[in-house]
Amino acid sequence: MNRKRRSGLMHCIVVLALVLAVGISHAQNTARINRVSFTGSVGQSKIGLTLLVNGAGVITGGHYFYAKDLKDIPLTAGTQSTGIVLFEPEGGQFALRFKGNGSEGGKPLDFHNSVGMEGRWMKNDSSYPVVLRMQQSSEGLANARWYEGVTSESDAAFEARVQCFYKAVLAGDRATAVRYIDFPLRVNQNGKGRTLRTAAEVSAQWDLIFTPACIDAFKQAMPHDMFVHNGQAMLGNGVAWFGAKGAQVINIP
DSSP, rough: OOOOHHHHHHHHHHHHHHHHHHHHHHHHHEEEEEEEEEEEHHHHTTEEEEEEEEOOOHHHHHHEEETTOOOEEEEEEEEEEEEEEOOOOOEEEEEEEOOOOOOOTTTOOOTTTEEEEEEEEEEEEEEEEEEEEEEEEEEETTOOOTTTOSSSSSSHHHHHHHHHHHHHHHHOHHHGGGGGEEEEEEEEEEETTEEEEEEHHHHHHHHHHHHHHHHHHHHHOOSSEEEEEEEEEEEEEEEEEEEEEEEEEEEEE
């Protein structure tokens, strides 16, 4: 084979490789998955857990985190005859089974008809019970940002703002908390609402807004992997809602 023919063949191979790479990248970018999120506990420790599930019901990835530090621990999935096994990089693993509420009508439990999972977390000689309650399941592109429907900034930057507000509220730090409010702030309680338009108003009504029940709801919440709806992110079970620029709604229990 002469040099010209070899050069032409190599050119074709390079072009074909580029076409395949672009095709694979496009397929990955347009693949749709379900993000299924849970909250619960490992032993006495509160955790959150999110799994990525494809259209065939196969877990393609995920992570979990402890409420104490909100740091993601990657998970990979395996299966066993009675449920799901999730492996973490440092050797820990979850052995889980779906939990129903009786409405499944005898059908096998899966991500669509269960209300959570339970089982055990194990590592070396340690073993702790696990209880998880399903919080949300949302479909989207595999490479989409979590808060894409709320803000154009990174997920980390958005959550950092939410976490600053969260910590300031728990610390009773009024001056810091109001910096992370997107005024006007809507405050709802017992079916009635009021609108606060300035930091001074929030500071003056602080004890009426952040009541003991409200503070307890904040303590139970985890400002990470939050539920998103209508352009806002929900803290906990709805005690606060955040837009792109900060807290917009407080719902007093």
